[in-house]
Amino acid sequence: MRVLLTGSSGWLGRFLAPRLRAAGHHVLGLDVAAGADTQIIGSVANPGVIQNAFDRGVDAVIHAASLHKPDIARYPEQAFVDVNITGTLNLLEAARRAGHDRFVFTSTTSLMISRAIREESADHAVWLDEQSGPLLPRNIYGVTKLAAESLCRLYAENHGLNGVVLRTARFFPEDDDTHASPSGENLKANELLHRRLTVEDAADAHIAALERAPQIGFGTFILSAPTPFSREDAAALKQDAPSVINRLYPEAAALYAARGWTLPHSIGRVYDSGHAERVLGFTCATSFADVLTALREGHPMPFAHDPTYLSPKER
Template identity: 35%
Template structure:
């Protein structure tokens, strides 16, 4: 079962699993898209019907910039929905439960982000719900014998992303002949992961052994780049791009974060990102160029 199956990462994951011959039941977090994770009756009915062997829980309010003016809805979906799914999984004998967590659990932290030593200090309600979700998932695993794992996935980019993405902004504006006006400074850093790599990390968890049980694992690309460096890559590919930067941090996500430590992803999952930023931006630009050309 994949919740959030109609979302950005969910669509790519469902396509990948079905191509591999896996039977997938997909659902989003909203009413009307098969079932609503915040409704325990719907959740239990669906689990009783399909008896999923594994759950990949992507169905959440995604990102600190989403529903910022409605914080209770973030708590309701991200914590309440996760609890409903875990309880249904417990009752129906689900083997493995994977939660898509986030780099937002670390908050603003300029040092290396290490799952084993970095203290979690989320600076947003969204980040706090991801911390709570990780603890719920691990506790259900310890108490009730579920095989559980949480992936702290960094900013994902690539074809199909609908929420704000600075990379998509640069490319779309260049294709449309517009100036990209950025509200924050060119020295603000981000560590992205291409959507195909993010999907592959999830598949690694689904096929891993008991060594992943109860673990939280960083998932990201290897390059921590300033936004100005990303702009330089896009400019090389699309010379017509024109970008104007402001000053200071990103008003939508002002966490200043250091590089991800990715040792546990390699050791526990055998996962390393395969798509460099340059290659990923080129793929994304080609996709958006085709869409622009109709």
Template identity: 40%
Template structure:
């Protein structure tokens, strides 16, 4: 799929705007839908607005569905609202897509859906797509519910990207997370572009940052992460020390995006070294 019109829901958000920018650079015409204004947002309004949905989808070849209520909304927004926005509106969007010329839907999910499965036992959890999701709150439940809808049989192809942590945080915290459970939003945007231009690929894919560790590190990562880091990434350890940032003593999980690398050609480039050097 060379180029065309792509609808990005959540186009004023962190991920949606980055995806829109990536696709614009790649030569696509951007149509953005969000409740808030933004550079790429051409259609403003609620996801549940049927008339707006029809206008937004008309003439679109690809939909990237990144809009949702997120984890910070848990406890602040009623569970019924979560279901209405994250699940029911997704179902309506898929139905609208089936009525038009949409050829591909990319659903932006989250590694959060693994939920309780992320709790370690005697070793860090190695998070591959085969790990069974065990939702722990309404956010996880509704994102997983939307994944199920997207994964059903449609007249267009679909793919689900479970993205790792990529929102802004304090530099020391973000750097530590980037070691094992974070990803740069620019890599997230690139993964979405790859998902769009490879319409033959379907399924669920983790999208995380560059891999520092190996599966056989899992036991020691939980018990003594600093030693493993010293062996695997001495340059990273040195950069943390130069800035007086603490290295994690224990790492409880590692997000593995190897499947996306194999099937989509995803190669994350913004590693923790890049993040630290730019801070």
């Protein structure tokens, strides 16, 4: 297929484009910034840019372009509406006119996090799956991504445009912009227990979604590394996470100590990717067990960490 990949110069795009080609697809990249896999420079908020892309021949769309949570400090709220909502609508309408049978949308687990969940005020870890709700996004990023998800559903129901929405957990390489402790790699390693995946797994999930969309019709899927926890662990995870982790991974504490790392004292939320495993047929290849293997054998961490990373659009 000839796949239009928006956000082709971004962190996900640079991993997804070569994987799409390896799977036999032709990639037409669209981004506001130049990149190795970007042929069209422009915004999805501009209908003319979208028409230019479709005039070149497009069979399917993977819409990964977005303003993200760190952009809240850089852009006004209207820009989020223009890019995340209007841009998605522009692409859906172009795909509908072209008679497409599949549309893959990159969303975020962030839209599932209300202020209460963010503040971790519950006495247990909140278990989050596709049935969780009501959804009360806490910022303009989450609000606009949730609205864009609804547009994808609407086009599937009203126009038969099969859509797969992928709510990705964290896979950014830079440091967390709100948490300084524990530091970068330690925090990312901890998050693979309950709220992170690698960018490679995120890219592979999009290819699986592209292939499965006509069979699914419309579906929303959480993407995160498989959690080792069960719902029965929720209270203990909030009160004493190391005890749960050490029960499941007896060597974890010693391996962490040797690296000068700390296990999470408390875990306030867990993303459950079981629905993606069962329906989409996709399971992340990298998990917390791979972190422990790397620590034990002295290998590099199985995830990317680059505290200097800056989105190409900001360079």
